[in-house]
Amino acid sequence: MSKVHPPPSAAIDPDPSRSWLRRAWPLVRAHKWMFGTALVTSGASTLVAVQVPKVIQEALDNSVVADRVPLSHYVWWLVALTVIMLVVGYLSKQLLFRAAARIEYDLRNMVYAHLTGLSFPFYDRVQSGQLISRANSDIRTVQMYLGFAPYLLVQCGVSLVAFVYMLAINVPLAVMAMLPMPLFYVASKRMQRSMFPVSWLIQARLADVATVVDENVNGVRVVKSFAAERNQLSLLQKAATRVRWAYVKDADLRARWTPLVQNLPSVSMAIVLLYGGHLVIEGSLGIGAIVAFSSYLLMLQVPFRVLGKLITFGQRASAAAKRLYEVLDEKPEIVDAPGALELTGARGDVEFKDVRFGYGDGPDVLDGFSLRLRGGETVALVGRTGSGKSTVARLLPRFYDVREGAVIVDGHDVRELALHSLRDAVGIVLDEPFLFSASVRDNIAYGRPDSGIADIERVARLAGAHGFIGELSEGYDTVIGERGYTLSGGQRQRIAIARTLLVNPPVLVLDDATSAIDVQVEQEIHAGLRTLFSGRTTLIIAHRPSTISLADRVVLLDGGRVVADGTHTELLASTPLYAEVLAQADERVKELEGTGR
Numbered sequence: 043m044s045k046v047h048p049p050p051s052a053a054i055d056p057d058p059s060r061s062w063l064r065r066a067w068p069l070v071r072a073h074k075w076m077f078g079t080a081l082v083t084s085g086a087s088t089l090v091a092v093q094v095p096k097v098i099q100e101a102l103d104n105s106v107v108a109d110r111v112p113l114s115h116y117v118w119w120l121v122a123l124t125v126i127m128l129v130v131g132y133l134s135k136q137l138l139f140r141a142a143a144r145i146e147y148d149l150r151n152m153v154y155a156h157l158t159g160l161s162f163p164f165y166d167r168v169q170s171g172q173l174i175s176r177a178n179s180d181i182r183t184v185q186m187y188l189g190f191a192p193y194l195l196v197q198c199g200v201s202l203v204a205f206v207y208m209l210a211i212n213v214p215l216a217v218m219a220m221l222p223m224p225l226f227y228v229a230s231k232r233m234q235r236s237m238f239p240v241s242w243l244i245q246a247r248l249a250d251v252a253t254v255v256d257e258n259v260n261g262v263r264v265v266k267s268f269a270a271e272r273n274q275l276s277l278l279q280k281a282a283t284r285v286r287w288a289y290v291k292d293a294d295l296r297a298r299w300t301p302l303v304q305n306l307p308s309v310s311m312a313i314v315l316l317y318g319g320h321l322v323i324e325g326s327l328g329i330g331a332i333v334a335f336s337s338y339l340l341m342l343q344v345p346f347r348v349l350g351k352l353i354t355f356g357q358r359a360s361a362a363a364k365r366l367y368e369v370l371d372e373k374p375e376i377v378d379a380p381g382a383l384e385l386t387g388a389r390g391d392v393e394f395k396d397v398r399f400g401y402g403d404g405p406d407v408l409d410g411f412s413l414r415l416r417g418g419e420t421v422a423l424v425g426r427t428g429s430g431k432s433t434v435a436r437l438l439p440r441f442y443d444v445r446e447g448a449v450i451v452d453g454h455d456v457r458e459l460a461l462h463s464l465r466d467a468v469g470i471v472l473d474e475p476f477l478f479s480a481s482v483r484d485n486i487a488y489g490r491p492d493s494g495i496a497d498i499e500r501v502a503r504l505a506g507a508h509g510f511i512g513e514l515s516e517g518y519d520t521v522i523g524e525r526g527y528t529l530s531g532g533q534r535q536r537i538a539i540a541r542t543l544l545v546n547p548p549v550l551v552l553d554d555a556t557s558a559i560d561v562q563v564e565q566e567i568h569a570g571l572r573t574l575f576s577g578r579t580t581l582i583i584a585h586r587p588s589t590i591s592l593a594d595r596v597v598l599l600d601g602g603r604v605v606a607d608g609t610h611t612e613l614l615a616s617t618p619l620y621a622e623v624l625a626q627a628d629e630r631v632k633e634l635e636g637t638g639r
């Protein structure tokens with residue numbers, strides 16, 4: 043049985059006018075106990091660390107210089123403090139890393155869940171490399187900051203206790219030692235201002251590189267068939283050069299600012315030596331105080347140094363978070379209407395009523411498109427390339443919404459139906475089906491994961507896939523390579539047909555779904571296809587007369603609307619455009635066969 047994974051514990055604040063940190067706050071708050079305990083224990087361990095110089099000071103003054111107390115007394119104290127620091131430090135780190143991992147889990151799940159919910163128009167606009175980069179590196183950057191910034195801040199805060207101890211030893215010396223600190227603050231601020239744009243640029247350019255790499259890997263077949271490796275490499279080099287430029291700029295700014303910011307506290311050490319040494323010579327301060335002071339100053343350097351890093355880190359996290367929010371704030375365009383109806387036991391009566399549609403802000407692809415498919419009918423949709431046939435197919439399961447008119451299933455506008463019930467009822471097989479890197483059996487059972495092998499074999503037989511599956515090295519258990527590229531185009535199509543058949547949808551759309559199956563094999567599986575179509579409403583988008591002959595009726599699409607409707611023979615006789623489209627398709631098939639594809 044598969045393990046149940048908990049849903050994310052929190053979502054981000056939806057108000058986009060708020061700062062990125064405020065919006066991310068619910069993620070941290072969801073683990074407040076673990077986080078809180080981690081912070082308290084880390085504060086406690088720092089507090090213990092601050093005691094160490096005090097013990098050394100007393101040991102020097104009372105045991106080494108004055109011989110009033112045995113030295114072993116202080117040695118035991120130091121041992122005890124170290125043990126406490128070890129135990130408390132272990133606890134705080136354990137809890138902190140766990141809390142940080144949980145934040146990452148929540149963030150990752152939230153982003154992926156959101157991406158899954160987004161509609162096709164979003165995926166048409168966004169490059170997948172950018173998405174992958176956002177989903178990986180940006181999540182990590184934000185998680186690191188959310189997880190570790192509060193911890194570092196607590197450590198910084200508690201280290202300031204060191205300053206209180208310095209004041210207790212000698213007020214004027216403590217004040218003088220802290221004099222360079224305002225300068226330090228100003229330098230850190232300036233560093234922050236000059237570095238922010240560059241850190242933003244780095245994130246954006248890394249995403250560009252991811253896009254090129256993604257296209258290179260996914261489009262490797264095209265790249266190689268055009269022997270375009272060099273071009274692709276030069277594209278990558280261009281993107282990588284832009285990243286390098288940003289990193290060099292970052293390094294340049296860092297090299298200018300970091301030494302200044304890091305070494306300013308050393309000025310404090312010089313002041314302590316100069317003024318403190320004078321006080322010791324005068325006899326108003328013990329030598330132990332100077333040693334304690336230098337330790338405290340070292341401790342105080344840590345927060346200031348960390349603060350500098352925290353600032354840069356914060357800028358990266360802010361840039362990453364804003365890019366993640368861009369995705370998270372994206373509203374799915376195609377969603378269930380309030381009170382959406384469940385489509386159950388569909389008859390498969392389909393109607394496109396005076397549909398006008400275009401992609402995004404683009405021109406109309408369909409305009410005044412009307413078509414009725416009665417329950418159980420098989421209709422072939424034919425048209426020139428680019429005439430909008432696949433677009434018609436995409437409107438039926440509501441991948442996109444129409445601009446005007448309506449798509450109606452069983453008397454209901456698809457916009458009134460619950461999306462999951464509509465998509466359960468409409469099966470769609472594409473010409474280039476996507477297969478997963480899983481076994482043939484799992485690919486066929488994708489829509490019905492609980493199906494038994496008997497059902498899987500039955501649909502594979504109908505789709506004409508059983509024969510070649512049997513010849514694969516491990517039959518139905520053969521794992522097919524990424525996207526199914528270890529199979530031929532026709533084999534992939536037959537697996538995709540079987541996959542849809544198993545779901546048994548009352549409405550079926552085959553979008554050029556047999557185009558890669560050779561004519562002879564297609565003839566062989568015609569019987570299977572007829573069984574597949576019987577009892578369900580089928581829209582076949584096809585070019586071959588042999589496929590078209592499976593339909594009861596043929597409609598011709600041109601100029602965004604239906605221009606002819608009838609049987610294959612009727613259309614051949616009455617509509618010259620129909621014969622022209624078929625002839626063009628025939629030429630295309632011959633060309634493809636000629637190139638051996």
Ligand SMILES: Nc1ncnc2c1ncn2[C@@H]1O[C@H](COP(=O)(O)OP(=O)(O)OP(=O)(O)O)[C@@H](O)[C@H]1O
Nearest residue numbers: 166401404407425426427428429430431432433434
């Ligand atoms: N996702 C999209 N975003 C923007 N425009 C698109 C998109 N998909 C298709 N188009 C455009 O819509 C028009 C119709 O495309 P469609 O894929 O529906 O044609 P088709 O008739 O199926 O073509 P073919 O026979 O070549 O597959 C074309 O002009 C195409 O450029």
